[in-house]
Amino acid sequence: VKDVDTREAAFIGRITAGITHEMKNVLAIIRESAGLMEDLLSMTGDTGFPHRERFVRAMGTIQAQVERGIDLSTRLNRLAHSPDAPLAVIDLNQTVSQMALLAERFARLRGVRLTAAPHPEAIRVSTSPVRVQMALLAGLESMWNSMAGGGGLTLCVSRIGAEAEVAIRCDEAPAEPEEFEKSVSAAPERKMLEEILADLGGKLRWDSSFCGHLLRFQEHVS
């Protein structure tokens, strides 16, 4: 079954990666066309166009959204390439930054802000890139599903001795920390997180001091 799963993930990844390349081409065309319109406008002079200010503002919006689209396409492309190798050496900093961006919409629907706090140095782990991302999303979901009033969650990467650690923690302490922990522990996503971490040979525990999950992996030594 795992072999079939791997091939299915690789198939979906390959198709998605191809589409993200095309999306980048589409964004490049929009960007250049908007840029050309700005160029032409700048050639008309200050008084040659009655709605100049509104036009420039709208062009600015297009450019900003293109930048957003490029960022999302780049992240989606990296996610799509995740199944290329069932096992690979990944930098947890990049993985959490990517997850914070890709899961941002799901979090926003729950009224939750997501932040990534990478370590200043690369923290490498030899693991399954797909499963680590699944673990992070399961950890996030188990928490934001228990945050009725919304709030903020931070994915924080650190090095503890020879181990790499990702903390998924609440930015503000919950009003009732024990109830919150009970609710998170009972969530089906927490069970999934436990299973994935066990499969990856990682460790999982709840840290009451900041109300969140601690995921630990053996750091890769090259």
Add this chain to the structure above:
Amino acid sequence: VSGLKVMLVDDEEEFVKTLAERLDIRGFKTWVALNGERALEILPESIPDVMVLDLKMPGIDGLEVLRRVKRRAPQVQVIILTGHGSEGDREAALRLGAFEHLQKPIDMATLIETIKRAHAGVSKESEQEGRSL
């Protein structure tokens, strides 16, 4: 940049023609080839100062175009501009003599600055080294 000759090679017609128009506005002299075969065909009579080249195109791909351009007209500086940027492609392009490897979409100021440096034969690294001296 007045009159600096730039050949743009890309199969995304809307993209490459718009890019050429924007460079023309800024004083470059540009022409477009929509595939690798066409770029190599017009190269002998239209040798540019700088070529901006996509990697993934139908027919002859960008790396092969780069290889042949460097053999036939080694003075042409080639900038790779691609949306398909794997690290392996980047290394291969630089090994074959590409001046720079840029990702699509590109900021116009960055592209112009890279074209100017390519024309002057000044890589980013040597420019930074010069500044730090």
